[in-house]
Amino acid sequence: xxxxxxxxxxxxxxxxxxxxxxxxxxxxxxxxxxxxxxxxxxxxxxxxxxxxxxxxxxxxxxxxxxxxxxxxxxxxxxxxxxxxxxxxxxxxxxxxxxxxxxxxxxxxxxxxxxxxxxxxxxxxxxxxxxxxxxxxxxxxxxxxxxxxxxxxxxxxxxxxxxxxxxxxxxxxxxxxxxxxxxxxxxxxxxxxxxxxxxxxxxxxxxxxxxxxxxxxxxxxxxxxxxxxxxxxxxxxxxxxxxxxxxxxxxxxxxxxxxxxxxxxxxxxxxxxxxxxxxxxxxxxxxxxxxxxxxxxxxxxxxxxxxxxxxxxxxxxxxxxxxxxxxxxxxxxxxxxxxxxxxxxxxxxxxxxxxxxxxxxxxxxxxxxxxxxxxxxxxxxxxxxxxxxxxxxxxxxxxxxxxxxxxxxxxxxxxxxxxxxxxxxxxxxxxxxxxxxxxxxxxxxxxxxxxxxxxxxxxxxxxxxx
Ligand code: EPU
Numbered sequence: 001x002x003x004x005x006x007x008x009x010x011x012x013x014x015x016x017x018x019x020x021x022x023x024x025x026x027x028x029x030x031x032x033x034x035x036x037x038x039x040x041x042x043x044x045x046x047x048x049x050x051x052x053x054x055x056x057x058x059x060x061x062x063x064x065x066x067x068x069x070x071x072x073x074x075x076x077x078x079x080x081x082x083x084x085x086x087x088x089x090x091x092x093x094x095x096x097x098x099x100x101x102x103x104x105x106x107x108x109x110x111x112x113x114x115x116x117x118x119x120x121x122x123x124x125x126x127x128x129x130x131x132x133x134x135x136x137x138x139x140x141x142x143x144x145x146x147x148x149x150x151x152x153x154x155x156x157x158x159x160x161x162x163x164x165x166x167x168x169x170x171x172x173x174x175x176x177x178x179x180x181x182x183x184x185x186x187x188x189x190x191x192x193x194x195x196x197x198x199x200x201x202x203x204x205x206x207x208x209x210x211x212x213x214x215x216x217x218x219x220x221x222x223x224x225x226x227x228x229x230x231x232x233x234x235x236x237x238x239x240x241x242x243x244x245x246x247x248x249x250x251x252x253x254x255x256x257x258x259x260x261x262x263x264x265x266x267x268x269x270x271x272x273x274x275x276x277x278x279x280x281x282x283x284x285x286x287x288x289x290x291x292x293x294x295x296x297x298x299x300x301x302x303x304x305x306x307x308x309x310x311x312x313x314x315x316x317x318x319x320x321x322x323x324x325x326x327x328x329x330x331x332x333x334x335x336x337x338x339x340x341x342x343x344x345x346x347x348x349x350x351x352x353x354x355x356x357x358x359x360x361x362x363x364x365x366x367x368x369x370x371x372x373x374x375x376x377x378x379x380x381x382x383x384x385x386x387x388x389x390x391x392x393x394x395x396x397x398x399x400x401x402x403x404x405x406x407x408x409x410x411x412x413x414x415x416x417x418x419x420x421x422x423x424x425x426x427x428x429x430x431x432x433x434x435x436x437x438x439x440x441x442x443x444x445x446x447x448x449x450x451x452x453x454x455x456x457x458x459x460x461x462x463x464x465x
Contacts (some may be wrong), residue, residue, distance in 0.1 A: 013040045024049075050437040050451060052428030052462040054410055058296035060457045064153055064284045064303050065091040065448040066117060066277035070242040071218045072141030074277060075099045076148040076245060077105070077316040078121040080223060081250045083272025088118045091278060091448040094441070098135050101122060102142070106131065108401040110309040121270075129153040132191055137162035141215055143171060146192060147220030151181060154199040160190050165378060165417060173214035173375060176206045181218075181225055199343050202227030202266060210346040211234045213263070216243050218417040222264040231262040237347040238307045242278045249273040276406040283447060284329070285354040288312070291331040293361040293430045301328045312351040314340055317364060339404055340369030344375050356423030362402045362431065371400040382420035407432050415439040418446045418459070425450070429459050 048173030066089035076099070078085040090096055092114050100119065105109050134436040136142040136159040149156030160173070175185050175192075180203035183194040202225050205218055215235040216443040220243075222229035234240070236258050244257030251274045253265040284303040291298035292315050305312070305324040312322045312329065317340045339362060344352040354377035362369040363386060373379045380400055383393045389408040394401045415421030421443035428435030437443075440463070443450060445446040451461045 003451075005143050013117060014118055018056060030238035031292060033336050047438060048440050048463055048465040049465050050425070050428075050443075051263050051462050051464055052410075052425070052431075052435045052442060053436070054408075054428055054431035054433060054435060056294065056429070056458050056460055058287075058294045058298050058429065058454070058457040058459055060392055061285050061299045061301055062453050063301050064209040064279045064287070065089070067091070067242065067280040068095060068282070068446045069095060069141070069212070069280075070239040070277050072099060072139070073144050073243040074188070074221075074246045075121065076141075077118075077220055077246055077250075078103070078272075079108070079123050079145075079148040079465055080151050080220065080247070080252075081270045081272050082124055082152075083250075083270070084122045084124075085250070085272045086118060086162060087118045088116070088193050088274070088276040089279070090117050090119055091280065091283075091446075092117060093448050094142065094445045098139055102131060102135055102145070103312050104381040105133070107291035110237070114440060117254075126152075129156040131156070131158045140169070140213070143174060144220060145146070146174065146194065147217035148179070150181075150194055150196070150200055150221045151224045154196040155194060157191055157193045160187070163381060163383075168278065169376070171213070173207050174217045175229075177203075177214065177218045178221060181221055181229065196444045200446040202229040202264070202417060204230045205232065207231065207233040207235075212237045212240060215240050215298075216324060219244060219247060219254055219257070219262065219264060222266060222371045223247050223254065224268070225266040226265075229264045229265055231264070232260070234260050234262045235346055236260060236277055238304070246275045258345075269300075278307075278327055279303050282351065282419070284308055284365065285311045285351065286357050286426070286447075287453070288315060288322075288329060288331045289354065289357040289361055290426045292318065292337065293357075294365075294459075295333045295335070296457070297332045299328050299330045303327060303329055303400045303419065303441075304327050307347075309385065310348060311354060311358075314342060314350060318361070325351075337365040338362065338367040339402070341372075342362060342399055343372040344379075346375070352376055352379060353419045354420050355379055357426045359383070359393075359400060360391075360423045360427045360430065362385060363393065363405065363427075365404045367400075367404055368405070369402040371402060373398045373400075379417075379419075382423050383418070385411075385424055386427055388413065389427055389435075391427075409433055410435040412436045412438070415442040418442045422447060422450070425454070425461075429454070 180202040244254040250270040389412040392403040408431035
């Protein structure tokens with residue numbers, strides 16, 4: 001593809017910005033301990049691992065942290081505001097730490113109050129639209145810099161995103177939308193370069209697939225565009241709604257988020273705000289499933305039960321008891337659970353992110369379960385690890401046929417991605433004997449104080465190495 005004029009200047013500019021990064025990072029107050037706390041390498045250089053002695057029921061209360069996938073959209077969204085945004089209920093996880101670094105690199109002044117799960121982003125001084133470094137490739141959500149930068153500056157250079165290996169993860173719907181809004185897009189050596197003559201304009205955009213990232217990126221790009229943008233077949237995930245609520249709190253005009261048609265009337269300016277991120281439905285679902293898997297009794301607190309209806313319904317179908325209040329869900333299970341069929345779908349369907357842990361529990365349920373993964377084709381990488389524990393799983397393309405076995409036995413397992421890592425933690429809690437889990441960097445990307453929370457529920461879990 002063609003390289004745009006002035007690219008060399010931009011690379012020089014980026015080098016200057018990197019220089020700036022050190023200065024701004026040094027100036028940062030209250031740097032969060034998450035930079036060191038989430039490293040999966042110990043000081044001795046040995047790889048850390050988690051040891052689980054399985055077979056203990058999880059019992060008690062667990063408080064769910066802020067939603068990772070909303071946080072990773074809202075933080076780049078702060079770039080659109082040219083003000084000070086205080087974001088509360090942020091999970092102190094590695095993906096948030098990476099975004100902190102990227103925002104600082106761009107010229108934002110970031111402060112972090114880790115104890116109160118809050119960060120402040122002063123984006124008034126941001127004057128750069130280039131996000132090209134290795135950190136970008138360490139996470140999927142860096143694609144939100146494309147929408148946010150295009151929205152603020154009418155141009156951007158952003159390295160193509162990385163993230164968990166879940167099979168092909170195209171961003172054609174994002175690119176199609178940016179183009180409809182007037183951006184010229186070039187992909188050059190792994191960098192998406194977007195340019196507009198005079199900023200973006202509103203457009204009618206139809207999504208060929210229901211995409212969380214594509215829907216959010218179009219909202220980010222459209223909130224300051226000239227005119228109205230209509231998104232048809234928009235994704236309805238809670239993180240889409242949360243991002244829209246954040247943008248509206250900053251003065252944007254986004255209507256219809258949570259339905260499949262979203263209308264965005266562009267505004268000239270947006271202001272800073274204070275905003276609280278929703279609780280993480282994936283973390284909450286993971287604890288609900290772990291409670292059932294260990295035949296436990298757990299109150300999952302600080303949740304929005306409506307976000308978890310598919311999980312509650314499936315656990316009830318399997319024989320667990322699920323009760324709920326305004327902001328909590330209690331899961332109780334004992335004895336044998338029944339097999340069930342699970343098909344992953346966009347919200348409000350059963351979340352693909354919870355397919356690995358529910359499959360773990362189905363591996364000891366009575367009967368044959370059929371799990372159908374319709375979102376990410378490589379989301380069964382954990383199955384080979386589970387089979388080391390005695391699970392009986394036959395895989396055929398995107399279908400897993402799981403024949404329930406009486407019990408899982410402890411083994412040494414390798415997390416293959418974030419949600420697979422969480423699922424293997426659940427398998428270790430359910431199994432007889434000792435399980436060792438490696439590749440913790442995946443788990444640290446997305447779960448705050450995971451082992452502490454499990455331990456507080458009675459699980460025998462320790463990080464070692
Ligand atoms: N798709 C396309 N073209 C596009 C965009 C998506 O074909 O331009 C396809 C994907 O290949 C996939 C489907 O559409 O088959 C849905 O993808 P989506 O865009 O919704 O996924 P994403 O934005 O890449 C987010 C979460 C994932 C979560 C999925 C599905 C973030 C940063 N990531 O990914 O979370 O699994 O939505 O709900 O929000 C995780 O947290 O571990 C994680 C992988």
